[in-house]
Amino acid sequence: MADPERSTELLWGVGSRRGLSLDSIVRAAVELADAEGLAAVSMRRLADRLGFTTMALYRHIPGKSELLALMCDAVHGENHGGGPAEPGTEDGTGPGTEDGAVPGAGPDGEGGGWRDALAAWAREAMALHRRHAWLAESDDARQVPGPNIVARYDRGLGIVAATGLAPAQVVASVDLVGGFVDSTARQAAAAARAEARSGVSHEEWWGGRDSLYAHLDRYPALTRLYRESAYDAPLDPFEFGLQRVLDGVAALIRDESEDEKGCAVCGAPVESGPAGRPRDYCSRACRQRAYRMRKGRHG
Numbered sequence: 561m562a563d564p565e566r567s568t569e570l571l572w573g574v575g576s577r578r579g580l581s582l583d584s585i586v587r588a589a590v591e592l593a594d595a596e597g598l599a600a601v602s603m604r605r606l607a608d609r610l611g612f613t614t615m616a617l618y619r620h621i622p623g624k625s626e627l628l629a630l631m632c633d634a635v636h637g638e639n640h641g642g643g644p645a646e647p648g649t650e651d652g653t654g655p656g657t658e659d660g661a662v663p664g665a666g667p668d669g670e671g672g673g674w675r676d677a678l679a680a681w682a683r684e685a686m687a688l689h690r691r692h693a694w695l696a697e698s699d700d701a702r703q704v705p706g707p708n709i710v711a712r713y714d715r716g717l718g719i720v721a722a723t724g725l726a727p728a729q730v731v732a733s734v735d736l737v738g739g740f741v742d743s744t745a746r747q748a749a750a751a752a753r754a755e756a757r758s759g760v761s762h763e764e765w766w767g768g769r770d771s772l773y774a775h776l777d778r779y780p781a782l783t784r785l786y787r788e789s790a791y792d793a794p795l796d797p798f799e800f801g802l803q804r805v806l807d808g809v810a811a812l813i814r815d816e817s818e819d820e821k822g823c824a825v826c827g828a829p830v831e832s833g834p835a836g837r838p839r840d841y842c843s844r845a846c847r848q849r850a851y852r853m854r855k856g857r858h859g
Contacts, residue, residue: 571706633706
């Protein structure tokens with residue numbers, strides 16, 4: 561079990577991260593995981609790879625749990641070319657602006673809009689998983705995040721926050737998109753591991769299941785879709801799913817925009833009353849003005 565306080569020190573630079581020690585260990589661990597999978601990463605393997613004793617590594621990193629947290633944060637700092645991101649760039653602390661604003665990310669969709677920005681954010685995350693398949697094996701609900709992971713998450717929050725959704729809806733929307741990416745990446749990684757173990761591709765393995773398919777003609781919907789060539793040119797599961805998730809976020813934005821009610825007198829935004837009941841007027845002055853107008857009409 562990782563010590564979360566020690567992980568925080570290592571990730572956020574409270575302790576020393578200078579010299580050969582930590583950076584070299586993490587780089588070597590990432591290279592090893594990329595080549596052989598996460599199971600191949602051990603302190604002994606890394607010590608042999610770096611030419612040090614195992615105890616020398618333990619002086620810098622308490623164990624594999626803390627090492628994994630450092631590995632995850634390190635790869636989240638990569639830019640499109642696979643190297644470390646510069647602060648303030650689209651893969652660093654913000655999407656290319658000093659304040660993290662997303663140009664054209666409002667609900668009207670102008671300038672590419674929030675949808676294009678959030679889709680790009682999701683695709684970058686999926687590309688990261690494809691470069692480092694072991695990430696799909698490293699998810700831990702209680703793993704302390706490092707600055708690179710938080711920076712990417714913050715960028716996603718900034719994109720959705722610009723739509724005007726309520727704060728809790730912003731967080732839920734970003735978590736929904738991120739969860740979809742993680743789920744798709746886990747499925748792809750599982751298929752890749754099975755292919756590596758067997759030497760048979762995913763398509764070849766399923767193509768050889770004639771004994772199974774002989775039993776499937778009893779299922780009418782499946783049979784009809786098969787005859788209509790539904791499986792001949794399958795849609796890309798990531799792109800199809802991503803667009804459907806974004807459709808849901810777009811529907812939420814539209815619904816919230818339609819629910820906004822203006823003052824019956826001046827048209828200014830009106831806050832909900834007690835227990836969420838809608839108000840008709842933005843202020844007591846507008847309410848009194850409406851009363852006088854009604855009285856004048858019926859006087």
